Amino acid sequence: MRNAPDRRCARKYIHGVPKIQASRWLLVRLSAIAALFLVWQLVALAQIWPAAVLPSPGQVWRQLLSTSDFGNGQGGYAGSTLVERLGVSLRRVGYGCFYGVLLGLVLGLAMGLVPVVRAVTEPAVAFLRALPPLAYLSLLVIWFGIDEEPKVYLLMIAAFPPVAVAAAAAVSGVNRQYVEAAQALGATALDVIRAVILPASGPEILTGVRLAVGIAYSSVVAAETVNGADGIGGMVLNAQRFNQTAVVILGLFVIGITGLVIDSLIVAAQRALSPWRGRA
Numbered sequence: 001m002r003n004a005p006d007r008r009c010a011r012k013y014i015h016g017v018p019k020i021q022a023s024r025w026l027l028v029r030l031s032a033i034a035a036l037f038l039v040w041q042l043v044a045l046a047q048i049w050p051a052a053v054l055p056s057p058g059q060v061w062r063q064l065l066s067t068s069d070f071g072n073g074q075g076g077y078a079g080s081t082l083v084e085r086l087g088v089s090l091r092r093v094g095y096g097c098f099y100g101v102l103l104g105l106v107l108g109l110a111m112g113l114v115p116v117v118r119a120v121t122e123p124a125v126a127f128l129r130a131l132p133p134l135a136y137l138s139l140l141v142i143w144f145g146i147d148e149e150p151k152v153y154l155l156m157i158a159a160f161p162p163v164a165v166a167a168a169a170a171v172s173g174v175n176r177q178y179v180e181a182a183q184a185l186g187a188t189a190l191d192v193i194r195a196v197i198l199p200a201s202g203p204e205i206l207t208g209v210r211l212a213v214g215i216a217y218s219s220v221v222a223a224e225t226v227n228g229a230d231g232i233g234g235m236v237l238n239a240q241r242f243n244q245t246a247v248v249i250l251g252l253f254v255i256g257i258t259g260l261v262i263d264s265l266i267v268a269a270q271r272a273l274s275p276w277r278g279r280a
Helices: 004-011 019-046 057-068 082-113 116-129 133-144 147-170 178-186 189-218 230-239 245-273
Strands: none
Touching: 019 057, 057 082, 057 245, 082 116, 082 147, 082 189, 082 230, 082 245, 116 147, 133 178, 147 189, 178 189, 189 245, 230 245
8 A cells, every 4th residue: 555656656758757847848848849830931921932942831741741642643743742752751660770780780899898809990980970861872873873772881880880989989998896796796798798687788788779770860851862873862862853832841840750760769769778877
């Protein structure tokens, strides 16, 4: 019976924030978004710039209905619906992030556990981290052609440095007393990595994954500059060539909103895997 009040109190909080305060923050954010759209609509009505430069929210909404092909029979945009294009881009981002995160995690663990590996590979990781994706896109096209390979490799290379850096820093920062205690209890090296190092460094690694996914997703337009007309980035680039500003803005909104959803899912996973963070 003593735990009942505690449960009731726990329900009043969302990740350490009171529900009332969380509701207020949500209301503030929605109000800010509504104000932004209102200003956008007022500027469009004032015709400070022509509609070809700054279309109204209504024009972008009509492009959403048209490109989504909600029973209008127009076939979306250039033969593909918005959902189909988004699915193609998300598939590329998924493959690139999967391989990039896997490579970054393995390399980051090695860098954090073995000083020699860190001394050898850290300059190369820092070098790739400093390069913008477009800097090595042409080289990837020369090596792998214009099919799917250069796009996936571009996103993979963009994704793995943040994970490698975060994993190396997290592993090297694990409290040595935990490792020594596990070894004193007879744990093998693999047991220490699995039961001590990974759980202790997990939150920082997930932060690196969050950064990696954001970088890869923001690079999807660059990846689809090469024979990527079937993706959402290809739609944006094609619309830019024909001065279809409403389609360009629609594509940017879709990329931004889906990126926000993906980021929220990663944050939720981070909170679920490390519920103690921010409460100590």
